[in-house]
Amino acid sequence: AQSVAQPEDQVNVAEGNPLTVKCTYSVSGNPYLFWYVQYPNRGLQFLLKYITGDNLVKGSYGFEAEFNKSQTSFHLKKPSALVSDSALYFCAVSAIGQGNLIFGKGTKLSVKP
């Protein structure tokens, strides 16, 4: 069975500092991996995805994520956090050939000035 774990309910960082939001996954075979962001009272907004190729994936708003197959991780990173990055972040996995996404429970990112 596929699953996603986001071990931190909340991540707090100061503006300008680097941020990392952690994600580990379990799936049979090779995964599709995704990060989405959700602002209050809004739907999910796609940030980036890993399908194949380079393990470092760059996405929207300066975010990037690194796929690590041996550690089954797909951590979200940003070199310099902005207050406007404060939101709820979801990691998701899909098995190749399937459209369904399995989401983690989400991590609340709080960036303080």
Added chain:
Amino acid sequence: EAGVAQSPRYKIIEKRQSVAFWCNPISGHATLYWYQQILGQGPKLLIQFQNNGVVDDSQLPKDRFSAERLKGVDSTLKIQPAKLEDSAVYLCASSLRETGQPPLHFGNGTRLTVT
């Protein structure tokens, strides 16, 4: 391009009442999804359509939930009768490809409160 449209944005009903949600996907998108997002949890797939056919409804509580996608475009999700535990945000999503393409486009959702 216009995004995924959902209505209403908010709905408050009493338990045992019925409710319906509407979704209009991005034009040309063959696959449509309904997800349920309970507070503090990640979204969970309820049903996936490809054009007007059901691909996956294994997690849809069929005794009370129903969904249809007439003509392969708009979709409605209905709950009848509602229970307290149905309080959640219902998200609609769509994707262009017919198979194997997870949704990249989500609507803003309908927040349902059952009292």
